[in-house]
Amino acid sequence: xxxxxxxxxxxxxxxxxxxxxxxxxxxxxxxxxxxxxxxxxxxxxxxxxxxxxxxxxxxxxxxxxxxxxxxxxxxxxxxxxxxxxxxxxxxxxxxxxxxxxxxxxxxxxxxxxxxxxxxxxxxxxxxxxxxxxxxxxxxxxxxxxxxxxxxxxxxxxxxxxxxxxxxxxxxxxxxxxxxxxxxxxxxxxxxxxxxxxxxxxxxxxxxxxxxxxxxxxxxxxxxxxxxxxxxxxxxxxxxxxxxxxxxxxxxxxxxxxxxxxxxxxxxxxxxxxxxxxxxxxxxxxxxxxxxxxxxxxxxxxxxxxxxxxxxxxxxxxxxxxxxxxxxxxxxxxxxxxxxxxxxxxxxxxxxxxxxxxxxxxxxxxxxxxxxxxxxxxxxxxxxxxxxxxxxxxxxxxxxxxxxxxxxxxxxxxxxxxxxxxxxxxxxxxxxxxxxxxxxxxxxxxxxxxxxxxxxxxxxxxxxxxxxxx
Ligand code: GLU
Numbered sequence: 016x017x018x019x020x021x022x023x024x025x026x027x028x029x030x031x032x033x034x035x036x037x038x039x040x041x042x043x044x045x046x047x048x049x050x051x052x053x054x055x056x057x058x059x060x061x062x063x064x065x066x067x068x069x070x071x072x073x074x075x076x077x078x079x080x081x082x083x084x085x086x087x088x089x090x091x092x093x094x095x096x097x098x099x100x101x102x103x104x105x106x107x108x109x110x111x112x113x114x115x116x117x118x119x120x121x122x123x124x125x126x127x128x129x130x131x132x133x134x135x136x137x138x139x140x141x142x143x144x145x146x147x148x149x150x151x152x153x154x155x156x157x158x159x160x161x162x163x164x165x166x167x168x169x170x171x172x173x174x175x176x177x178x179x180x181x182x183x184x185x186x187x188x189x190x191x192x193x194x195x196x197x198x199x200x201x202x203x204x205x206x207x208x209x210x211x212x213x214x215x216x217x218x219x220x221x222x223x224x225x226x227x228x229x230x231x232x233x234x235x236x237x238x239x240x241x242x243x244x245x246x247x248x249x250x251x252x253x254x255x256x257x258x259x260x261x262x263x264x265x266x267x268x269x270x271x272x273x274x275x276x277x278x279x280x281x282x283x284x285x286x287x288x289x290x291x292x293x294x295x296x297x298x299x300x301x302x303x304x305x306x307x308x309x310x311x312x313x314x315x316x317x318x319x320x321x322x323x324x325x326x327x328x329x330x331x332x333x334x335x336x337x338x339x340x341x342x343x344x345x346x347x348x349x350x351x352x353x354x355x356x357x358x359x360x361x362x363x364x365x366x367x368x369x370x371x372x373x374x375x376x377x378x379x380x381x382x383x384x385x386x387x388x389x390x391x392x393x394x395x396x397x398x399x400x401x402x403x404x405x406x407x408x409x410x411x412x413x414x415x416x417x418x419x420x421x422x423x424x425x426x427x428x429x430x431x432x433x434x435x436x437x438x439x440x441x442x443x444x445x446x447x448x449x450x451x452x453x454x455x456x457x458x459x460x461x462x463x464x465x466x467x468x469x470x471x472x473x474x475x476x477x478x479x480x481x482x483x484x
Contacts, residue, residue: 018050020206021199022081023092025057026068029256030075032309033210033240033248036274040237041208042081043275043297052081053202054088059096059194075257079271080290090202092194099189102197102227103150103182111226112182114142115151132178150183152223160218165206165235165299172218180219192216196223199232208235208299212247235299238278241306248309262343264373265314266333269321273314277307287320319371330367331360334376347377349384358383361466365458379458383467388453388475398449404483406436406446411476420469422461429461450479 022038024030045052056072058064069089077083106112115137126134133151142148155174162170182193189197199207214236224231240248248255260270272287279302281288325333338354340346347354359380366379382388409432417424426440433443448460451472457463464472 016205018045018048018205019053019203020045020050020208021053021055021202021204022076023055023057023195023198023209024072025060025063026065026072027060027063028068028250029258030072031248031250031255032257032260032274033255033277034072035075035079035257035270036240036277037208037210037237038076038081039079039271039274040235040297040299040302042086043294044206044208044299046294047297050205052086053090053204054081054086055090055092055198055202056088057092057191057195059092059188059191061093071258075261078261078267079257079274080267090198092198095194095198095201096189098201099194099197100183100187103189103193106152106182106223106226107144107150109226110153112150112152113137113140113179114144114148115179115181116142116145116148133180135179138179144187147185149181149185151179152182152219152226154179154219154222160221162214162217162221163233164214164217165208165233166238166302167214167236167304170214170217174218174222177218177222182223192219193223196220196227200224200227200229204232206235207232208237211236211239211304235302236304237299237302238304238307240277240309242309245306245308247306253309254311258343260314262374264337264370264375265318266321266325266373269314269318272321273317277309278303278305287317315371322370322373323368325367327364327367331363334359334363334373337374337376344374347384348381348389353384353386355384358466362458362463365462369458378454382452382454382457382463387478388451390449390453391455394449394453394455397455398445399479399483402436402438403446404480406432406438406443407450407476407480407483409435410443410447411473411480414469414473414476417469420465422459422465425464426461446479447476451475 020041022041024034042052044050056069058069073083073089103112117136122134122136125136137151138153154177158174160172160174160177162172164170180192181190183189217234217236221231242248242253246252250256257270268290271290272293275293275297276286279297280286281292281296322330336344338347338359339351362380362383366376370376370379410429413428413432414425417428429443429447430440433440444460445455448457449455451464451467
């Protein structure tokens with residue numbers, strides 16, 4: 016039997032990191048089993064779907080290593096509406112489903128507000144199809160449904176507790192539960208690896224598989240992803256969009272490594288491991304079923320480690336989108352012709368050790384490319400205290416006299432200027448740094464001044480001095 020798995024996102028918003036995690040798990044499982052990964056876009060909810068969300072999902076998958084062209088699909092669920100309706104029909108004809116015209120209020124009036132689910136009122140009324148009549152699946156009164164789940168063992172559900180659930184709405188349109196099963200069946204899916212949120216659907220879906228005469232798949236319900244308050248990650252409250260992480264400058268390698276740690280860990284005391292190790296070692300049956308904490312701080316630190324591990328040329332290449340702007344990344348504050356690749360290359364190694372996400376490259380290097388630095392007023396107030404004017408005067412004179420404009424000489428010079436005033440180097444640096452870069456923190460100052468060059472450094476120091484008059 017060839018293993019066939021599918022990832023079946025609904026294009027109703029940005030691509031959720033929990034979805035990306037499930038996609039990667041499907042992807043690896045298929046690869047390990049010599050199987051096939053199918054991508055199916057579940058786009059039947061016309062009111063909530065938008066084509067740009069589909070495109071966003073495809074491109075985010077591509078970014079994370081599930082490349083277009085390397086999987087089967089994408090299939091679009093909306094193309095199979097005929098099959099979904101035919102399956103509903105078959106279930107009705109076989110006596111496994113019946114039409115129902117109960118309004119919710121009628122059901123509640125009969126059962127009382129505490130009762131949950133449908134009371135079976137129309138089971139034996141023999142209604143035929145008609146406008147406003149939903150089609151309900153007739154669940155067995157006895158027995159139990161045992162779900163074989165690689166992550167959770169064998170969750171078992173008593174059939175008598177499963178209500179006669181709706182499989183097609185009053186307008187005839189099949190619901191998600193049915194469409195999803197019919198597609199999995201016709202696409203030959205052998206393993207359904209998906210988020211825990213769907214576990215309550217599973218016994219119902221398994222009953223549908225049986226009723227439609229097919230062997231259900233093996234399931235794996237992977238843990239829900241939560242924030243630091245143990246709340247399910249929500250797009251209203253948390254940063255959940257994979258695209259947002261990408262555009263902020265998370266590396267795909269860091270991101271996918273981190274996502275795979277949600278509920279699982281590689282062997283040994285390691286977390287940062289090459290993708291090939293994850294592909295080899297990951298086991299679905301080792302996934303911890305408890306909720307997995309998506310720790311943004313840890314991810315950030317992780318990304319910093321990944322950035323530092325890049326060869327510097329790769330780091331320079333990786334920064335490009337933030338140095339120029341793209342469709343989804345805002346352009347930097349400088350004009351394209353102000354950018355100097357050689358100056359950037361000179362400071363890149365210094366920046367590489369200091370940033371945790373690639374977008375942070377911009378505030379670290381903008382002083383090199385803007386005609387005037389963007390002065391942060393808070394930084395200015397902090398650095399330009401008493402004595403700053405005097406220090407700047409002395410630094411200007413000393414720098415003007417330098418024969419060699421290099422980091423070491425600049426440092427020794429400012430150190431001497433500071434010492435004459437009883438200031439340690441750190442204190443002496445502050446006004447110079449703010450005058451030149453506009454900020455209190457940034458790349459090592461003297462290397463920055465070396466790359467910025469004598470003329471621009473002195474112009475900025477003089478301008479700051481004038482402002483202090
Ligand atoms: N379209 C469903 C979702 O996005 C997929 C359910 C499944 O994987 O079976 O939640």
